[in-house]
Amino acid sequence: MAYLDELTDRYPSLEPVKESIRESYEILKECFSSGHKLLVAGNGGSAADSEHIVGELMKGFVKRRQVPEDMVRRMEEIDSQAGKELAAKLQGSLPAIALTGHPGLSTAFLNDVDGLMVYAQQVYGYGQKGDVFLGISTSGNAANIHYALVAAKAKGMKVIGLTGKDGGKLGRCADAAIIVLEQETYKIQELHLPIYHTLCLMLEAFFF
Secondary structure (H helix, E strand, O other), X not given: OHHHHHHHHHOHHHHHHHHHHHHHHHHHHHHHHOOOOEEEEOOOHHHHHHHHHHHHHOXXXXXXXXXXXXXXXXXXXXXXXXXXHHXXXXXXXXXXXXXXXXXXXXXXXXXXXXXXXXXXXXXXXXXXXXXXXEEEOOOXXXXXXXXXXXHHHHOOOEEEEEEEOOOHHHHXXXXXXXXXXXXXXXXXXXXXXXXXXXXXXXXXXXXX
């Protein structure tokens, strides 16, 4: 847990949420260890954070995530040249999907049904028991995140909340809630980034 200790050394204000970060890490570790995936969503700056998290998990972050030898062999059996090129450049992934990046589906559901339930629809469609939903909301009260949380729990998924202020509904309902002790949205978001970077570093260190 050296990365977690380093985080709180650099950001002493995060000491009160150290245990909830550790708990969130354990939930994610179990998810990926059992072959499941992470779904992430947020609004505004938190939507950008959702994409950022997926970027750190789906490719190398600080490590070169080498493709396993059996995968290299199978690719080379299909096409020797392409297999060698893929083996040199592909990187190990922890499967994660940002629910923010599907404009065709999102706008269709918004137009035809209800825009506040776009994330819930994707959780319902993508989610499986054993997956994890990470909801990001600085207030903890974003309606679309709450709908997604309800859908996730009904699917048998674990829910992690990354929030601030008093945690709101997300803080109360999530299986693990990291509630940054700030009130201003931008200050909460400034602390969310080192938190999710640390979670990604910890996961990469374990799996790769």
